Amino acid sequence: MGISTKKRLSPADNAPLNVEDCISGFGLPRRFYTSTGIYENDIKNYWNCSWIWVGHITQVSKPGDFFVFDYSQESVIISRDREGQVNAFMNVCRHRGSRVCTEKSGSTRVFSCPYHAWTYELDGQLRSAREMGPEFDRRDYRLRQLHLRIFQGLIFVCAGDAPPDIEAGLQDIAPLIAPFNIENTKIAHHASYLVSANWKLAIENYMECYHCGPAHAEYSLSHSLKDPKSITPELISEMHRAGEIAGLPIQDFALNGSDVDMHFFCQRYPLYPGYVTGSKTGAPLAPLLGELKSYDGGTTDIQIGILNNFLAYSDHMIGYRFIPISLQETNIEVIWFVQKDALEGKDYIIEDLTWLWHVTSQDDEQIISLNQKGINSHYFTPGPLSEMEWGIRAFYQNYLRMV
Numbered sequence: 001m002g003i004s005t006k007k008r009l010s011p012a013d014n015a016p017l018n019v020e021d022c023i024s025g026f027g028l029p030r031r032f033y034t035s036t037g038i039y040e041n042d043i044k045n046y047w048n049c050s051w052i053w054v055g056h057i058t059q060v061s062k063p064g065d066f067f068v069f070d071y072s073q074e075s076v077i078i079s080r081d082r083e084g085q086v087n088a089f090m091n092v093c094r095h096r097g098s099r100v101c102t103e104k105s106g107s108t109r110v111f112s113c114p115y116h117a118w119t120y121e122l123d124g125q126l127r128s129a130r131e132m133g134p135e136f137d138r139r140d141y142r143l144r145q146l147h148l149r150i151f152q153g154l155i156f157v158c159a160g161d162a163p164p165d166i167e168a169g170l171q172d173i174a175p176l177i178a179p180f181n182i183e184n185t186k187i188a189h190h191a192s193y194l195v196s197a198n199w200k201l202a203i204e205n206y207m208e209c210y211h212c213g214p215a216h217a218e219y220s221l222s223h224s225l226k227d228p229k230s231i232t233p234e235l236i237s238e239m240h241r242a243g244e245i246a247g248l249p250i251q252d253f254a255l256n257g258s259d260v261d262m263h264f265f266c267q268r269y270p271l272y273p274g275y276v277t278g279s280k281t282g283a284p285l286a287p288l289l290g291e292l293k294s295y296d297g298g299t300t301d302i303q304i305g306i307l308n309n310f311l312a313y314s315d316h317m318i319g320y321r322f323i324p325i326s327l328q329e330t331n332i333e334v335i336w337f338v339q340k341d342a343l344e345g346k347d348y349i350i351e352d353l354t355w356l357w358h359v360t361s362q363d364d365e366q367i368i369s370l371n372q373k374g375i376n377s378h379y380f381t382p383g384p385l386s387e388m389e390w391g392i393r394a395f396y397q398n399y400l401r402m403v
Protein backbone atom coordinates (compact mmCIF):
# COMPACT_ATOMS: atom_id res chain seq x y z
CA MET A 1 0.00 0.00 0.00
CA GLY A 2 1.45 3.35 -0.99
CA ILE A 3 1.50 6.51 1.10
CA SER A 4 -0.78 9.27 -0.13
CA THR A 5 0.99 12.40 -1.30
CA LYS A 6 -1.91 14.60 -0.16
CA LYS A 7 -1.23 16.64 2.98
CA ARG A 8 -3.72 15.16 5.42
CA LEU A 9 -3.32 13.90 8.97
CA SER A 10 -4.54 10.39 8.19
CA PRO A 11 -4.09 9.86 4.47
CA ALA A 12 -5.58 6.39 4.44
CA ASP A 13 -8.72 7.19 6.42
CA ASN A 14 -10.93 7.97 3.46
CA ALA A 15 -9.57 5.31 1.13
CA PRO A 16 -12.42 3.17 -0.20
CA LEU A 17 -12.73 -0.36 1.09
CA ASN A 18 -10.98 -2.55 -1.43
CA VAL A 19 -11.02 -6.26 -0.70
CA GLU A 20 -8.69 -6.84 -3.67
CA ASP A 21 -5.86 -5.24 -1.65
CA CYS A 22 -5.92 -8.13 0.82
CA ILE A 23 -3.30 -10.79 0.18
CA SER A 24 -4.27 -14.32 1.10
CA GLY A 25 -2.22 -15.62 4.05
CA PHE A 26 -1.23 -12.10 5.13
CA GLY A 27 -2.67 -9.60 7.61
CA LEU A 28 -5.14 -6.96 6.46
CA PRO A 29 -3.88 -3.63 5.10
CA ARG A 30 -3.55 -0.64 7.44
CA ARG A 31 -6.76 1.16 6.56
CA PHE A 32 -8.91 -1.73 7.81
CA TYR A 33 -7.81 -0.56 11.27
CA THR A 34 -7.48 3.21 10.72
CA SER A 35 -10.37 4.24 8.47
CA THR A 36 -13.50 5.71 10.00
CA GLY A 37 -15.42 4.80 6.83
CA ILE A 38 -14.46 1.12 7.09
CA TYR A 39 -15.25 1.13 10.82
CA GLU A 40 -18.74 2.46 10.18
CA ASN A 41 -19.21 -0.04 7.40
CA ASP A 42 -18.12 -2.82 9.81
CA ILE A 43 -20.81 -1.88 12.31
CA LYS A 44 -23.49 -1.42 9.68
CA ASN A 45 -22.80 -4.43 7.50
CA TYR A 46 -20.99 -6.87 9.74
CA TRP A 47 -22.01 -6.39 13.36
CA ASN A 48 -25.62 -5.61 12.49
CA CYS A 49 -25.90 -8.64 10.20
CA SER A 50 -24.18 -11.20 12.44
CA TRP A 51 -25.57 -13.06 15.42
CA ILE A 52 -24.20 -11.44 18.56
CA TRP A 53 -24.17 -13.08 21.95
CA VAL A 54 -25.75 -10.51 24.28
CA GLY A 55 -26.42 -12.34 27.52
CA HIS A 56 -27.72 -15.25 29.55
CA ILE A 57 -31.28 -16.25 30.29
CA THR A 58 -30.80 -15.58 34.04
CA GLN A 59 -30.53 -11.85 33.23
CA VAL A 60 -34.22 -11.86 32.24
CA SER A 61 -35.59 -14.59 34.49
CA LYS A 62 -38.90 -12.87 35.42
CA PRO A 63 -41.48 -10.88 33.40
CA GLY A 64 -40.39 -7.22 33.41
CA ASP A 65 -36.66 -8.03 33.70
CA PHE A 66 -34.51 -6.30 31.09
CA PHE A 67 -30.92 -5.43 30.22
CA VAL A 68 -29.32 -3.18 27.63
CA PHE A 69 -26.56 -4.32 25.29
CA ASP A 70 -24.49 -1.63 23.52
CA TYR A 71 -22.06 -1.96 20.63
CA SER A 72 -20.52 1.15 19.07
CA GLN A 73 -23.37 3.59 18.40
CA GLU A 74 -26.00 0.82 18.59
CA SER A 75 -28.02 -0.04 21.70
CA VAL A 76 -30.39 -2.96 22.15
CA ILE A 77 -32.95 -3.67 24.89
CA ILE A 78 -33.55 -7.31 25.81
CA SER A 79 -36.64 -7.86 27.99
CA ARG A 80 -39.06 -10.53 29.14
CA ASP A 81 -42.69 -9.61 28.59
CA ARG A 82 -45.74 -10.50 30.66
CA GLU A 83 -46.37 -13.62 28.55
CA GLY A 84 -42.87 -14.86 29.38
CA GLN A 85 -41.47 -14.20 25.92
CA VAL A 86 -37.94 -12.76 25.60
CA ASN A 87 -37.74 -9.88 23.08
CA ALA A 88 -34.98 -7.73 21.63
CA PHE A 89 -35.50 -4.28 20.11
CA MET A 90 -33.49 -1.18 19.30
CA ASN A 91 -33.14 1.35 22.08
CA VAL A 92 -34.11 4.20 19.71
CA CYS A 93 -37.39 6.05 20.19
CA ARG A 94 -39.76 6.05 17.20
CA HIS A 95 -40.66 9.69 17.87
CA ARG A 96 -37.50 11.76 17.48
CA GLY A 97 -34.91 9.12 18.17
CA SER A 98 -33.90 9.51 21.79
CA ARG A 99 -32.47 6.55 23.69
CA VAL A 100 -35.49 5.13 25.47
CA CYS A 101 -33.88 3.14 28.25
CA THR A 102 -31.06 4.74 30.23
CA GLU A 103 -30.57 1.99 32.83
CA LYS A 104 -28.17 -0.89 32.10
CA SER A 105 -30.53 -3.46 33.65
CA GLY A 106 -33.46 -3.79 36.01
CA SER A 107 -37.13 -4.64 36.19
CA THR A 108 -39.94 -2.47 34.81
CA ARG A 109 -43.59 -2.42 33.73
CA VAL A 110 -43.02 -0.26 30.62
CA PHE A 111 -40.23 1.67 28.89
CA SER A 112 -40.92 5.39 28.94
CA CYS A 113 -38.87 7.69 26.73
CA PRO A 114 -37.23 10.42 28.85
CA TYR A 115 -37.76 13.06 26.10
CA HIS A 116 -41.53 13.36 25.43
CA ALA A 117 -42.73 10.30 27.35
CA TRP A 118 -43.79 7.99 24.53
CA THR A 119 -44.29 4.75 26.41
CA TYR A 120 -43.52 1.25 25.12
CA GLU A 121 -44.65 -2.18 26.28
CA LEU A 122 -42.17 -4.89 27.37
CA ASP A 123 -42.37 -6.35 23.85
CA GLY A 124 -41.54 -3.00 22.20
CA GLN A 125 -45.11 -2.09 21.11
CA LEU A 126 -46.00 1.57 21.52
CA ARG A 127 -48.52 1.82 24.35
CA SER A 128 -49.17 5.59 24.52
CA ALA A 129 -48.11 8.87 22.93
CA ARG A 130 -49.63 12.22 23.91
CA GLU A 131 -51.25 14.78 21.56
CA MET A 132 -50.57 12.97 18.31
CA GLY A 133 -53.90 13.79 16.60
CA PRO A 134 -56.72 11.55 15.32
CA GLU A 135 -54.80 10.09 12.35
CA PHE A 136 -52.04 8.66 14.51
CA ASP A 137 -52.02 4.88 14.82
CA ARG A 138 -49.67 3.74 17.57
CA ARG A 139 -49.46 0.25 15.99
CA ASP A 140 -47.23 1.78 13.31
CA TYR A 141 -44.58 2.84 15.82
CA ARG A 142 -43.26 -0.14 17.74
CA LEU A 143 -39.53 -0.18 18.59
CA ARG A 144 -37.57 -1.88 15.82
CA GLN A 145 -37.53 -5.58 16.64
CA LEU A 146 -34.40 -7.76 16.33
CA HIS A 147 -34.12 -11.46 15.55
CA LEU A 148 -33.49 -13.41 18.74
CA ARG A 149 -32.35 -16.98 19.37
CA ILE A 150 -31.85 -18.62 22.75
CA PHE A 151 -29.45 -21.53 22.66
CA GLN A 152 -28.79 -23.52 25.86
CA GLY A 153 -29.53 -20.40 27.90
CA LEU A 154 -27.33 -18.08 25.82
CA ILE A 155 -29.17 -15.19 24.13
CA PHE A 156 -28.13 -14.16 20.61
CA VAL A 157 -29.57 -11.29 18.56
CA CYS A 158 -29.22 -10.15 14.97
CA ALA A 159 -30.34 -6.70 13.78
CA GLY A 160 -30.20 -7.52 10.05
CA ASP A 161 -33.34 -8.27 8.03
CA ALA A 162 -32.00 -11.64 6.88
CA PRO A 163 -29.82 -13.15 9.62
CA PRO A 164 -27.27 -15.81 8.67
CA ASP A 165 -28.57 -19.34 9.24
CA ILE A 166 -27.12 -20.72 12.46
CA GLU A 167 -29.38 -23.71 13.05
CA ALA A 168 -27.13 -26.34 11.43
CA GLY A 169 -24.09 -25.03 13.32
CA LEU A 170 -25.96 -25.00 16.62
CA GLN A 171 -27.16 -28.55 16.01
CA ASP A 172 -23.58 -29.71 15.43
CA ILE A 173 -22.21 -28.29 18.64
CA ALA A 174 -25.28 -28.87 20.87
CA PRO A 175 -24.38 -32.45 21.94
CA LEU A 176 -20.74 -31.49 22.53
CA ILE A 177 -21.59 -28.80 25.06
CA ALA A 178 -24.81 -30.28 26.50
CA PRO A 179 -23.05 -31.91 29.51
CA PHE A 180 -22.00 -28.45 30.79
CA ASN A 181 -25.72 -27.54 31.09
CA ILE A 182 -25.06 -23.86 30.36
CA GLU A 183 -28.74 -23.10 30.83
CA ASN A 184 -28.32 -23.98 34.51
CA THR A 185 -25.38 -21.71 35.17
CA LYS A 186 -25.29 -18.17 36.52
CA ILE A 187 -23.01 -15.20 35.95
CA ALA A 188 -20.47 -15.13 38.75
CA HIS A 189 -18.47 -12.15 37.52
CA HIS A 190 -18.30 -9.69 34.62
CA ALA A 191 -15.22 -7.61 33.74
CA SER A 192 -14.35 -5.19 30.92
CA TYR A 193 -10.90 -4.40 29.62
CA LEU A 194 -10.71 -1.26 27.49
CA VAL A 195 -8.20 -1.69 24.67
CA SER A 196 -6.93 1.20 22.54
CA ALA A 197 -7.36 -0.72 19.32
CA ASN A 198 -9.78 -1.47 16.51
CA TRP A 199 -12.20 -4.31 17.34
CA LYS A 200 -10.71 -6.52 14.60
CA LEU A 201 -7.31 -6.55 16.33
CA ALA A 202 -8.98 -7.70 19.57
CA ILE A 203 -10.75 -10.55 17.76
CA GLU A 204 -7.64 -11.52 15.79
CA ASN A 205 -5.70 -11.73 19.03
CA TYR A 206 -8.29 -14.12 20.46
CA MET A 207 -8.31 -16.22 17.28
CA GLU A 208 -4.67 -17.31 17.57
CA CYS A 209 -2.47 -18.79 20.26
CA TYR A 210 0.78 -17.96 18.45
CA HIS A 211 1.14 -15.14 21.00
CA CYS A 212 0.29 -17.28 24.06
CA GLY A 213 3.83 -18.56 24.72
CA PRO A 214 5.57 -15.16 24.48
CA ALA A 215 2.77 -13.04 26.03
CA HIS A 216 0.89 -15.18 28.58
CA ALA A 217 3.20 -16.69 31.20
CA GLU A 218 0.39 -17.82 33.55
CA TYR A 219 -1.82 -19.32 30.81
CA SER A 220 1.16 -21.13 29.31
CA LEU A 221 1.85 -23.04 32.54
CA SER A 222 -1.41 -24.96 32.21
CA HIS A 223 -2.81 -24.72 28.64
CA SER A 224 -1.30 -27.00 26.01
CA LEU A 225 -2.75 -24.87 23.20
CA LYS A 226 0.19 -22.48 23.61
CA ASP A 227 2.34 -25.12 21.87
CA PRO A 228 0.55 -27.57 19.51
CA LYS A 229 3.61 -29.85 19.58
CA SER A 230 3.05 -30.35 23.31
CA ILE A 231 -0.42 -31.82 22.63
CA THR A 232 0.86 -35.39 22.41
CA PRO A 233 -1.33 -38.43 21.58
CA GLU A 234 -0.73 -39.59 25.20
CA LEU A 235 -2.10 -36.31 26.59
CA ILE A 236 -5.16 -36.57 24.33
CA SER A 237 -5.89 -40.20 25.13
CA GLU A 238 -5.52 -39.52 28.87
CA MET A 239 -8.06 -36.67 28.55
CA HIS A 240 -10.41 -38.92 26.54
CA ARG A 241 -10.11 -41.72 29.10
CA ALA A 242 -10.94 -39.33 31.95
CA GLY A 243 -13.59 -37.65 29.78
CA GLU A 244 -15.47 -40.91 29.33
CA ILE A 245 -15.64 -41.36 33.10
CA ALA A 246 -16.67 -37.70 33.56
CA GLY A 247 -19.48 -38.02 31.01
CA LEU A 248 -18.12 -35.93 28.17
CA PRO A 249 -18.66 -36.89 24.51
CA ILE A 250 -15.38 -37.88 22.93
CA GLN A 251 -14.50 -35.98 19.79
CA ASP A 252 -11.67 -36.54 17.31
CA PHE A 253 -8.96 -34.03 17.99
CA ALA A 254 -8.15 -31.61 15.17
CA LEU A 255 -7.16 -28.02 15.82
CA ASN A 256 -8.40 -26.56 12.59
CA GLY A 257 -11.25 -24.28 11.69
CA SER A 258 -13.59 -25.59 9.06
CA ASP A 259 -14.47 -23.30 6.19
CA VAL A 260 -18.15 -22.77 6.93
CA ASP A 261 -20.15 -19.62 6.55
CA MET A 262 -20.72 -18.88 10.21
CA HIS A 263 -17.62 -20.62 11.50
CA PHE A 264 -18.77 -22.88 14.28
CA PHE A 265 -16.02 -24.46 16.27
CA CYS A 266 -15.92 -26.73 19.29
CA GLN A 267 -12.81 -28.52 20.45
CA ARG A 268 -11.73 -29.86 23.84
CA TYR A 269 -7.99 -29.76 24.43
CA PRO A 270 -5.92 -30.99 27.37
CA LEU A 271 -4.50 -28.94 30.20
CA TYR A 272 -1.04 -29.99 31.35
CA PRO A 273 -0.81 -32.74 34.00
CA GLY A 274 -1.51 -31.41 37.49
CA TYR A 275 -4.24 -29.01 36.28
CA VAL A 276 -7.91 -30.02 36.37
CA THR A 277 -9.14 -26.51 35.53
CA GLY A 278 -7.87 -23.01 34.70
CA SER A 279 -6.67 -22.21 38.22
CA LYS A 280 -3.42 -20.93 39.70
CA THR A 281 -2.61 -24.17 41.52
CA GLY A 282 -4.33 -26.65 39.22
CA ALA A 283 -6.98 -27.42 41.88
CA PRO A 284 -10.77 -27.16 41.30
CA LEU A 285 -12.39 -23.71 41.47
CA ALA A 286 -16.13 -24.39 41.73
CA PRO A 287 -18.68 -27.27 41.74
CA LEU A 288 -18.63 -29.36 38.54
CA LEU A 289 -20.87 -28.03 35.80
CA GLY A 290 -24.08 -29.76 34.74
CA GLU A 291 -24.01 -33.50 34.45
CA LEU A 292 -20.26 -33.95 34.85
CA LYS A 293 -19.18 -36.63 37.32
CA SER A 294 -15.48 -35.79 37.55
CA TYR A 295 -12.67 -33.76 35.99
CA ASP A 296 -11.07 -34.83 32.70
CA GLY A 297 -8.26 -32.25 32.75
CA GLY A 298 -9.48 -30.52 29.59
CA THR A 299 -11.11 -27.32 28.43
CA THR A 300 -13.40 -26.68 25.46
CA ASP A 301 -12.99 -23.82 23.00
CA ILE A 302 -16.42 -22.93 21.65
CA GLN A 303 -17.16 -20.50 18.89
CA ILE A 304 -20.75 -19.70 17.97
CA GLY A 305 -20.53 -17.45 14.95
CA ILE A 306 -17.37 -15.51 14.38
CA LEU A 307 -18.04 -12.86 17.05
CA ASN A 308 -18.85 -15.08 20.05
CA ASN A 309 -16.35 -17.13 22.00
CA PHE A 310 -16.55 -19.34 25.05
CA LEU A 311 -14.18 -21.54 27.03
CA ALA A 312 -15.67 -24.35 29.13
CA TYR A 313 -13.63 -25.90 31.90
CA SER A 314 -15.19 -28.72 33.93
CA ASP A 315 -16.23 -26.37 36.75
CA HIS A 316 -16.75 -22.98 35.11
CA MET A 317 -17.23 -21.35 31.74
CA ILE A 318 -15.99 -18.06 30.37
CA GLY A 319 -17.67 -16.01 27.67
CA TYR A 320 -15.76 -13.51 25.58
CA ARG A 321 -16.89 -10.73 23.35
CA PHE A 322 -15.18 -7.77 21.79
CA ILE A 323 -17.38 -4.68 21.81
CA PRO A 324 -16.44 -1.85 19.47
CA ILE A 325 -16.63 1.54 21.18
CA SER A 326 -15.06 3.67 18.45
CA LEU A 327 -12.57 3.26 15.59
CA GLN A 328 -9.64 2.50 17.91
CA GLU A 329 -11.34 1.65 21.20
CA THR A 330 -12.69 -1.79 22.06
CA ASN A 331 -14.04 -3.29 25.24
CA ILE A 332 -12.97 -6.87 25.86
CA GLU A 333 -15.79 -8.25 27.97
CA VAL A 334 -15.12 -11.39 29.99
CA ILE A 335 -17.97 -13.12 31.79
CA TRP A 336 -17.49 -16.01 34.23
CA PHE A 337 -20.24 -18.60 34.70
CA VAL A 338 -20.59 -21.19 37.47
CA GLN A 339 -23.23 -23.74 38.31
CA LYS A 340 -26.51 -21.99 39.22
CA ASP A 341 -26.70 -23.16 42.84
CA ALA A 342 -23.06 -22.52 43.70
CA LEU A 343 -22.63 -20.08 46.58
CA GLU A 344 -20.04 -17.33 46.42
CA GLY A 345 -17.55 -17.51 49.27
CA LYS A 346 -18.51 -21.11 50.03
CA ASP A 347 -18.40 -22.99 46.73
CA TYR A 348 -16.17 -20.54 44.84
CA ILE A 349 -13.99 -17.51 45.57
CA ILE A 350 -14.25 -14.74 42.96
CA GLU A 351 -10.53 -13.80 43.08
CA ASP A 352 -9.48 -17.42 42.51
CA LEU A 353 -12.12 -18.06 39.85
CA THR A 354 -11.18 -14.97 37.84
CA TRP A 355 -7.43 -14.93 38.42
CA LEU A 356 -6.24 -16.61 35.21
CA TRP A 357 -8.38 -14.74 32.70
CA HIS A 358 -7.94 -11.49 34.56
CA VAL A 359 -4.14 -11.57 34.25
CA THR A 360 -4.41 -12.97 30.70
CA SER A 361 -6.80 -10.19 29.64
CA GLN A 362 -4.48 -7.58 31.16
CA ASP A 363 -1.64 -8.98 29.01
CA ASP A 364 -3.94 -8.87 25.98
CA GLU A 365 -4.94 -5.29 26.73
CA GLN A 366 -1.30 -4.32 26.41
CA ILE A 367 -0.28 -6.36 23.36
CA ILE A 368 -3.38 -5.45 21.36
CA SER A 369 -2.87 -1.72 22.05
CA LEU A 370 0.77 -2.02 20.95
CA ASN A 371 -0.40 -3.81 17.81
CA GLN A 372 -2.65 -0.84 16.94
CA LYS A 373 0.15 1.66 17.62
CA GLY A 374 2.42 -0.15 15.17
CA ILE A 375 -0.30 -0.43 12.53
CA ASN A 376 -0.97 3.33 12.80
CA SER A 377 2.51 3.93 11.38
CA HIS A 378 2.51 4.79 7.67
CA TYR A 379 5.39 2.35 7.32
CA PHE A 380 3.32 -0.67 8.39
CA THR A 381 2.92 -3.38 5.77
CA PRO A 382 0.99 -6.59 6.58
CA GLY A 383 3.20 -9.64 7.17
CA PRO A 384 2.57 -13.36 6.57
CA LEU A 385 0.48 -15.38 9.05
CA SER A 386 2.01 -18.36 10.85
CA GLU A 387 0.62 -21.91 10.78
CA MET A 388 -0.72 -21.29 14.29
CA GLU A 389 -2.82 -18.36 13.08
CA TRP A 390 -5.38 -20.42 11.12
CA GLY A 391 -8.16 -18.88 13.20
CA ILE A 392 -7.33 -15.44 11.80
CA ARG A 393 -7.62 -16.80 8.25
CA ALA A 394 -11.10 -18.09 9.10
CA PHE A 395 -12.01 -14.70 10.54
CA TYR A 396 -10.75 -12.83 7.46
CA GLN A 397 -12.65 -15.18 5.16
CA ASN A 398 -15.89 -14.56 7.01
CA TYR A 399 -15.27 -10.82 7.40
CA LEU A 400 -14.29 -10.14 3.79
CA ARG A 401 -17.23 -12.13 2.50
CA MET A 402 -19.62 -10.09 4.66
CA VAL A 403 -18.22 -6.62 3.86
Ligand code: FES
Pocket residue numbers: 093094095096097098113114115116117118
Ligand atom coordinates in the same frame (compact mmCIF):
# COMPACT_ATOMS: atom_id res chain seq x y z
S1 FES B 1 -37.91 11.23 21.32
FE1 FES B 1 -38.89 9.76 22.54
S2 FES B 1 -40.75 10.65 23.06
FE2 FES B 1 -39.82 12.15 21.82
Ligand SMILES: [Fe+2]
Pocket residue numbers: 205206211212216360364
Ligand atom coordinates in the same frame (compact mmCIF):
# COMPACT_ATOMS: atom_id res chain seq x y z
FE1 LIG C 1 -4.14 -13.49 24.44
